[in-house]
Amino acid sequence: MTASGLLGELTGVGADRTRGGYSRHVFDAPERELRTWFVERAQRLGLGVETDLNGNIWAWWGAPGPDAVVTGSHLDSVPGGGAFDGPLGVASALAAVELLQGKGFRPGKPFAVVVFAEEEGGRFGVPCLGSRLLTGTIDAGKARALRDPDGITFAEAAAKAGLDPERIGPDPERLGRIGRFVELHVEQGRGLVDLGSPVAVGSTVIAHGRWRFSFSGQGNHAGATLISDRRDPMIPAAETVVAARRLASTAADARATVGRLVPTPGGTNVIASTVDLWVDARVPGDTGTLSLVEELTGAARAAAEAEGCRVEITRESYSDDVVFDDALRRDLGTWLGSPPELPTGAGHDAAILAGFVPSGMLYVRNPTGISHSPEEFAESADVDEGARALAEVLEKMSA
Structure with a gap:
């Protein structure tokens, strides 16, 4: 199925009748529904699915191993957010796998699609919580004690979701498997409208x-x-x-x-x-x-x-400021025919991982220039072009 078609399956899940848009927060009912959707969709592609000790979901094409090619994003949203921020990267990753499988490609390296937990910080206040816990850039005790607006701690919510709160924290073995990480995301600005391109390569994230x-x-x-x-x-x-x-x-x-x-x-x-x-x-x-x-x-x-x-x-x-890996950024540009490079003021899991493994980003054009709002948008043609670009990148990385 195309990336735009996969995104269409999520319409209505977590719709916010008060704010408009979507409110999907880690371990709440809408976000759990999206997690179930991801697992089912990944398994249809023959991927082996596991949830790590911090609530991040990994779908492996073949056996897990070192020097893995990893892509993915998140499924949670800000309160009253748009339909694309997060789920676009996940849907595009699944669509890219299906495109590669359809042409008979098989990765020569370990390959995974990841869904990171609580990227927006919409429930517990800390952005990129799943990737921060994975990398050890947030204290596990502090993370367990975080409270949502209803007074529920992250430890309590994690336990209700089936995790062991005492095991939450750095996961160096899993982090060490990642050879290169690429995240596709809807553009959070309107640079690509002015540049006339459906896809861009990320250059930096400001502090x-x-x-x-x-x-x-x-x-x-x-x-x-x-x-x-x-x-x-x-x-x-x-x-x-x-x-x-x-x-x-x-x-x-x-x-x-x-x-x-x-x-x-x-x-x-x-x-x-x-x-x-x-x-x-x-x-x-x-x-x-x-x-x-x-x-x-x-x-x-x-x-x-x-x-x-x-x-x-x-x-x-x-x-701090993040500059994405130079070599990977050059490769992305070469493989995709020199698309524009864009800086961003938005944070991402890729920026957290960039301090530990070579990481990069692709952006898909947002004609409204609006994000974290119901008006966030991307044309279906651009969504599917982004998935094709991601498939091209993943094929080169994992050949």
Whole structure:
């Protein structure tokens, strides 16, 4: 089946009636349904399927072994996300295997399609959690203790999904099997529209991270409490939101976003006692992101002090600039006839793996230029062209 046809099978799974788009988060019902779909589809192709100790799913064409060619992506989404971010790479990988099998090709190296767990961080807050656990770039104890908005820990959710929480953590033997990794993903921007190409090769991922700002003050009655008597944490929280935009606008190609803000208790006639907000910051260069957040921290502390409040800042994730493997990037360009190369501000599992194994990315054109939103899109013809390009790459890599 074509990649666009496989994607069509997922329509409606995890549809979000409130936000629009899709909400599919690791180990919830929609994401488990997609996992079942992947296993069934992989087995139809004769692939041997296993789930590792961190909840990542591996489908092997032949016996697992060293110097493996690996491709894949993720099935989870951001809250109210689009239909392509993640599942496109998985569907394209399955379609590429079917294309290669149809022409009688058999890999000369071990070959696997992988589905990584919790790439978006939509449930437990840390992006690329499955690949971070695999590589040991997040502490296993910290990962087990992560909580979703309902207070369920990652360990509890993993146990309910059939994993052993005590075994969660680095998996050097499995990581050591990967010879080269290529991830196909929908473009998260509109560079390819302007360049007139359906497919691009990834060049870099800019440094990025997430920080939680927790403001605390005094909860009270909205009508009975004079302005002069208030210690309202919403005030420094709001000033921090504005400061994030202001500081990002002064740095070249910087991005800072507050996409989530949670007041407690959250009543319309109640002064909040606490306000938590999350800052996503991305600045090119290995020091730019940290410098921007340091400035923002100073602004948040000053705003909290002026309101008689307190603030605690916690770094939840951070990755330096990633430059994808030069040799692999050149090979991808040669095999595909010199398509455009694109940098990105979006994080990916390939960027986590790049610190350990030669990794690369392919992007499929997104005519809307919109991602992490229901308006995210790719034409069926471009989706299928991306799968054909991936098949070409995988054939060369695994010959």
